[in-house]
Amino acid sequence: MDALAAIRSRRSISRLVAPAPSGAELRTILEAAACAPDHGCLRPWRFVVLAGSAKDAFGPVLADATVADYRDRGLEPDPRKVDKDRTKMDRAPLVVAVVCAYQPSEKIPAEDQYAAVVAAAQNACLAATALGYGSMWRTGPNATNVHVKRALGLSSDDAIVAFLYIGTVAPERAKGHNVGSLDGLVTTWEPPA
Numbered sequence: 001m002d003a004l005a006a007i008r009s010r011r012s013i014s015r016l017v018a019p020a021p022s023g024a025e026l027r028t029i030l031e032a033a034a035c036a037p038d039h040g041c042l043r044p045w046r047f048v049v050l051a052g053s054a055k056d057a058f059g060p061v062l063a064d065a066t067v068a069d070y071r072d073r074g075l076e077p078d079p080r081k082v083d084k085d086r087t088k089m090d091r092a093p094l095v096v097a098v099v100c101a102y103q104p105s106e107k108i109p110a111e112d113q114y115a116a117v118v119a120a121a122q123n124a125c126l127a128a129t130a131l132g133y134g135s136m137w138r139t140g141p142n143a144t145n146v147h148v149k150r151a152l153g154l155s156s157d158d159a160i161v162a163f164l165y166i167g168t169v170a171p172e173r174a175k176g177h178n179v180g181s182l183d184g185l186v187t188t189w190e191p192p193a
Protein backbone atom coordinates (compact mmCIF):
# COMPACT_ATOMS: atom_id res chain seq x y z
CA MET A 1 0.00 0.00 0.00
CA ASP A 2 1.43 3.40 -0.90
CA ALA A 3 1.62 6.23 1.61
CA LEU A 4 -1.41 8.15 0.32
CA ALA A 5 -3.56 5.02 0.27
CA ALA A 6 -2.58 4.29 3.89
CA ILE A 7 -3.32 7.87 4.94
CA ARG A 8 -6.74 7.85 3.26
CA SER A 9 -7.80 4.41 4.45
CA ARG A 10 -6.72 4.78 8.10
CA ARG A 11 -9.85 5.01 10.23
CA SER A 12 -10.44 4.69 13.97
CA ILE A 13 -11.86 1.22 14.61
CA SER A 14 -13.25 0.97 18.13
CA ARG A 15 -13.23 -2.86 18.34
CA LEU A 16 -10.44 -4.89 16.82
CA VAL A 17 -10.00 -8.63 16.85
CA ALA A 18 -7.22 -11.23 16.61
CA PRO A 19 -4.87 -11.76 15.00
CA ALA A 20 -2.65 -8.98 16.26
CA PRO A 21 0.40 -8.01 14.21
CA SER A 22 3.15 -10.62 14.49
CA GLY A 23 6.32 -9.78 16.40
CA ALA A 24 8.07 -8.84 13.14
CA GLU A 25 5.11 -6.67 12.06
CA LEU A 26 5.03 -4.93 15.44
CA ARG A 27 8.72 -4.19 15.04
CA THR A 28 8.01 -2.68 11.61
CA ILE A 29 5.23 -0.55 13.13
CA LEU A 30 7.47 0.73 15.95
CA GLU A 31 10.40 1.35 13.61
CA ALA A 32 8.04 3.42 11.44
CA ALA A 33 7.07 5.36 14.57
CA ALA A 34 10.74 5.99 15.32
CA CYS A 35 11.19 7.47 11.81
CA ALA A 36 9.13 10.52 12.79
CA PRO A 37 10.62 13.99 12.48
CA ASP A 38 12.30 14.86 15.74
CA HIS A 39 13.58 18.37 16.44
CA GLY A 40 17.11 18.04 17.82
CA CYS A 41 17.09 14.24 17.34
CA LEU A 42 16.33 13.76 21.04
CA ARG A 43 14.35 10.55 20.49
CA PRO A 44 11.77 11.45 23.13
CA TRP A 45 9.43 8.54 22.19
CA ARG A 46 9.03 5.42 24.27
CA PHE A 47 6.74 2.49 23.51
CA VAL A 48 5.19 0.20 26.11
CA VAL A 49 3.75 -2.90 24.47
CA LEU A 50 0.76 -4.60 26.07
CA ALA A 51 0.17 -7.98 24.47
CA GLY A 52 -1.25 -11.40 25.28
CA SER A 53 -1.99 -12.27 28.90
CA ALA A 54 -0.06 -9.19 30.11
CA LYS A 55 -2.48 -6.97 28.17
CA ASP A 56 -5.41 -8.81 29.73
CA ALA A 57 -3.89 -8.29 33.18
CA PHE A 58 -3.62 -4.55 32.56
CA GLY A 59 -7.43 -4.01 32.61
CA PRO A 60 -7.70 -4.55 36.38
CA VAL A 61 -4.57 -2.38 36.80
CA LEU A 62 -6.36 0.45 34.96
CA ALA A 63 -9.43 -0.03 37.15
CA ASP A 64 -7.32 0.15 40.33
CA ALA A 65 -5.51 3.23 39.01
CA THR A 66 -8.83 4.96 38.38
CA VAL A 67 -9.99 4.17 41.93
CA ALA A 68 -6.69 5.55 43.29
CA ASP A 69 -7.09 8.72 41.20
CA TYR A 70 -10.60 9.33 42.56
CA ARG A 71 -9.29 8.84 46.11
CA ASP A 72 -6.39 11.26 45.45
CA ARG A 73 -9.00 13.86 44.56
CA GLY A 74 -11.06 13.08 47.67
CA LEU A 75 -13.88 11.61 45.58
CA GLU A 76 -15.81 8.37 45.66
CA PRO A 77 -14.95 6.26 42.58
CA ASP A 78 -17.64 6.11 39.90
CA PRO A 79 -18.28 2.34 39.61
CA ARG A 80 -19.34 2.62 35.93
CA LYS A 81 -16.01 4.23 34.98
CA VAL A 82 -14.05 1.71 37.04
CA ASP A 83 -15.89 -1.21 35.41
CA LYS A 84 -15.30 0.27 31.96
CA ASP A 85 -11.57 0.47 32.64
CA ARG A 86 -11.52 -3.17 33.69
CA THR A 87 -12.66 -4.27 30.22
CA LYS A 88 -10.97 -1.63 28.04
CA MET A 89 -8.12 -3.92 27.05
CA ASP A 90 -10.65 -6.31 25.47
CA ARG A 91 -11.11 -3.87 22.60
CA ALA A 92 -8.03 -5.01 20.69
CA PRO A 93 -5.50 -7.84 20.77
CA LEU A 94 -2.58 -5.41 21.07
CA VAL A 95 -2.20 -2.04 22.77
CA VAL A 96 0.87 0.18 22.61
CA ALA A 97 1.29 3.11 24.97
CA VAL A 98 3.17 5.82 23.06
CA VAL A 99 4.99 8.00 25.55
CA CYS A 100 6.89 11.27 25.48
CA ALA A 101 9.86 11.03 27.84
CA TYR A 102 10.94 14.66 27.81
CA GLN A 103 14.68 15.00 27.27
CA PRO A 104 16.69 17.77 28.92
CA SER A 105 17.49 20.39 26.31
CA GLU A 106 18.19 24.10 26.38
CA LYS A 107 17.23 24.42 22.74
CA ILE A 108 14.30 22.10 22.06
CA PRO A 109 11.09 23.08 23.87
CA ALA A 110 8.81 20.50 25.48
CA GLU A 111 6.06 21.16 22.95
CA ASP A 112 8.37 20.20 20.07
CA GLN A 113 9.25 16.96 21.83
CA TYR A 114 5.56 16.23 22.39
CA ALA A 115 4.85 17.04 18.73
CA ALA A 116 7.55 14.60 17.62
CA VAL A 117 5.88 11.84 19.63
CA VAL A 118 2.50 12.72 18.11
CA ALA A 119 4.12 12.26 14.69
CA ALA A 120 5.55 8.93 15.87
CA ALA A 121 2.10 7.76 16.99
CA GLN A 122 0.58 8.68 13.64
CA ASN A 123 3.42 6.91 11.80
CA ALA A 124 2.58 3.80 13.85
CA CYS A 125 -1.11 4.03 12.90
CA LEU A 126 -0.22 4.45 9.23
CA ALA A 127 2.26 1.57 9.30
CA ALA A 128 -0.39 -0.66 10.91
CA THR A 129 -2.82 0.35 8.15
CA ALA A 130 -0.23 -0.35 5.46
CA LEU A 131 0.26 -3.84 6.92
CA GLY A 132 -3.50 -4.46 6.74
CA TYR A 133 -4.37 -3.86 10.41
CA GLY A 134 -6.82 -1.47 12.04
CA SER A 135 -5.99 0.94 14.83
CA MET A 136 -7.49 3.42 17.21
CA TRP A 137 -5.73 6.23 19.07
CA ARG A 138 -7.14 6.79 22.52
CA THR A 139 -6.26 9.07 25.40
CA GLY A 140 -8.83 10.02 28.09
CA PRO A 141 -8.23 10.30 31.84
CA ASN A 142 -6.03 7.17 31.95
CA ALA A 143 -3.41 8.98 29.88
CA THR A 144 -2.80 11.57 32.60
CA ASN A 145 -3.34 9.35 35.63
CA VAL A 146 -0.06 9.08 37.58
CA HIS A 147 -1.03 5.63 38.86
CA VAL A 148 -1.32 4.41 35.26
CA LYS A 149 2.07 5.93 34.45
CA ARG A 150 3.61 4.25 37.47
CA ALA A 151 2.07 0.88 36.51
CA LEU A 152 3.65 1.23 33.05
CA GLY A 153 7.05 1.96 34.56
CA LEU A 154 6.95 5.64 33.59
CA SER A 155 7.87 8.75 35.48
CA SER A 156 5.10 11.16 36.46
CA ASP A 157 6.82 13.73 34.17
CA ASP A 158 6.38 11.50 31.12
CA ALA A 159 3.34 12.14 28.92
CA ILE A 160 1.23 9.29 27.57
CA VAL A 161 0.52 10.64 24.10
CA ALA A 162 -1.55 7.70 22.91
CA PHE A 163 -2.86 4.30 23.75
CA LEU A 164 -2.80 2.73 20.29
CA TYR A 165 -5.23 -0.15 19.98
CA ILE A 166 -4.16 -2.35 17.07
CA GLY A 167 -5.60 -5.49 15.54
CA THR A 168 -7.60 -7.01 12.71
CA VAL A 169 -10.69 -5.22 11.41
CA ALA A 170 -13.73 -7.53 11.36
CA PRO A 171 -15.61 -7.07 8.06
CA GLU A 172 -18.68 -5.58 9.79
CA ARG A 173 -16.47 -2.92 11.45
CA ALA A 174 -14.78 -1.74 8.23
CA LYS A 175 -15.19 1.96 7.43
CA GLY A 176 -14.88 3.95 4.25
CA HIS A 177 -11.94 6.16 3.38
CA ASN A 178 -11.32 9.49 5.05
CA VAL A 179 -12.32 12.51 2.99
CA GLY A 180 -9.96 15.06 4.51
CA SER A 181 -12.18 18.02 3.60
CA LEU A 182 -10.37 21.34 3.38
CA ASP A 183 -13.52 23.51 3.15
CA GLY A 184 -12.79 26.87 4.78
CA LEU A 185 -9.47 25.68 6.21
CA VAL A 186 -6.91 26.93 3.70
CA THR A 187 -5.84 30.45 2.87
CA THR A 188 -2.98 31.57 0.66
CA TRP A 189 -0.98 34.40 2.14
CA GLU A 190 -0.16 37.40 -0.05
CA PRO A 191 2.25 40.19 0.89
CA PRO A 192 0.50 43.45 1.87
CA ALA A 193 -0.22 45.67 -1.16
Ligand SMILES: Cc1cc2nc3c(=O)[nH]c(=O)nc-3n(C[C@H](O)[C@H](O)[C@H](O)COP(=O)(O)O)c2cc1C
Pocket (backbone or CB within 6 Å): 010, 011, 012, 013, 137, 138, 139, 140, 178
Ligand atom coordinates in the same frame (compact mmCIF):
# COMPACT_ATOMS: atom_id res chain seq x y z
C1 LIG B 1 -4.89 12.85 20.37
C2 LIG B 1 -6.07 11.96 20.07
C3 LIG B 1 -6.77 11.39 21.12
C4 LIG B 1 -7.87 10.59 20.88
N1 LIG B 1 -8.52 10.03 21.95
C5 LIG B 1 -9.65 9.31 21.73
C6 LIG B 1 -10.35 8.76 22.84
O1 LIG B 1 -9.92 8.86 23.99
N2 LIG B 1 -11.49 8.09 22.59
C7 LIG B 1 -11.98 7.94 21.31
O2 LIG B 1 -13.05 7.36 21.14
N3 LIG B 1 -11.29 8.41 20.24
C8 LIG B 1 -10.14 9.08 20.41
N4 LIG B 1 -9.42 9.56 19.35
C9 LIG B 1 -9.83 9.16 17.98
C10 LIG B 1 -10.71 10.20 17.31
O3 LIG B 1 -11.96 10.23 17.95
C11 LIG B 1 -10.88 9.85 15.81
O4 LIG B 1 -9.64 9.97 15.20
C12 LIG B 1 -11.88 10.76 15.15
O5 LIG B 1 -13.19 10.41 15.54
C13 LIG B 1 -11.83 10.69 13.62
O6 LIG B 1 -12.06 9.39 13.16
P1 LIG B 1 -11.05 8.70 12.14
O7 LIG B 1 -9.77 8.48 12.90
O8 LIG B 1 -11.72 7.41 11.71
O9 LIG B 1 -10.86 9.63 10.99
C14 LIG B 1 -8.30 10.35 19.54
C15 LIG B 1 -7.58 10.89 18.49
C16 LIG B 1 -6.46 11.69 18.75
C17 LIG B 1 -5.68 12.27 17.60
